[in-house]
Amino acid sequence: MNLKNAVPLAILCLGLLFSHAAAAGSLVIGTISDESVKETRIFLPFAEYLAAQLQEEGITAGEVRIARNIAHMAELLSRGEVDVFVDSPLVSLAVRARCGSRLVARRWKKGVAEYRSVVFVRRDSGIQSLEDLKGRVIAFEEAFSSSGYILPRHSIATQGVQLAAMSGPRAERPADATGYVFSGDDENTIEWVLRGLVDAGAMSLRGLKRRAGDDFGSLEVLLETESIPRHVVSVSPGTTAAFSSALQAALVSMDQGNEGRKVLESFERTTKFDAIPDQTLDMLDEFEKPVTALIGGN
Structure with a gap:
């Protein structure tokens, strides 16, 4: 075989071999x-x-x-x-x-298959709309939670509500925005709302109904997101x-x-x-x- 032709042929064969291996x-x-x-x-x-x-x-x-x-x-x-x-x-x-x-x-x-998130408050809080959350605090679950942060925050933002991060629920609240904190867990979010440590919480509707149990009647939903x-x-x-x-x-x-x-x-x-x-x-x-x-x- 002509060596001049053999080299390209060898390269082609190796290429086919590696392509098959890949x-x-x-x-x-x-x-x-x-x-x-x-x-x-x-x-x-x-x-x-x-x-x-x-x-x-x-x-x-x-x-x-x-x-x-x-x-x-x-x-x-x-x-x-x-x-x-x-x-x-x-x-x-x-x-x-x-x-x-x-x-x-x-x-x-x-x-x-799908879920939707909600923003909720205590029924006796006097909060009737997202606008009422200005100067107050909402608890999300964690930064990577779709149902407990990303989806509800996106929906809140589309309503024109400004959010400001806080170091904790007892930190100074922003006067011209809604402060937010991370609770770390949906159960904490519910507990913080019920105890008045925060004014509102966010999580999936299904999760809220399941985790709140008998306390669900004490809560009111302010916002429901689209289902995803x-x-x-x-x-x-x-x-x-x-x-x-x-x-x-x-x-x-x-x-x-x-x-x-x-x-x-x-x-x-x-x-x-x-x-x-x-x-x-x-x-x-x-x-x-x-x-x-x-x-x-x-």
Whole structure:
């Protein structure tokens, strides 16, 4: 063989080899958390199940990768180190804005397809509108909570209410804005409102009804947000349309067999996955810019 022709041929063969090797390998499922051991234990059976369903796509194993924050997850997706990202829709939108990931399915986490958040006060507080919260304090759960912070804060902002961060519920209250603090937990939020430590709280409507119990009658809802998916599944920006379709088919069919239902149950009592309705996708597209501005790359 002419050596002049052999070199390009060898390069072509190596290129084909590495291309095939890149197509085969692990399916890496990603999420954002500061509890990597706990999250890995939750996500690994799910990743391994999907890997088994995607063998014809060159997948041989399932793995889990935990990101520190939104920016880190966007970086992992961009580099192809994470293939599939599962999280709340608002966090997923912030990640998508940074890396171009694509939403492919809706997760019915704990049997819930969608949820809405509320802002609530004590019924005897005399507060009748969001405007009445000026100079008062509202408690959110934590900065990464979609239902307990991102969604209600976005809805409050659309009503023209100005919010100002406070160091704690007993700190000096802003005169020309509504002060806000983080309670760290939905139960704390309810307790702080009932005790008068803060004037209002925010969380999912379903969570408020469940956690408040007999005290629910003592509370009044000032604002209900729009309904959004409980959780969504995204794929990395480099994912092919064929692989996305195969992944979506594997997800949607999980609840149709015994093994899939067992894995779903272990995956935080997920009921099923389905396609995201077009109307919901349109709404999420509208949310992307303001939500990304709100939570940035944290």
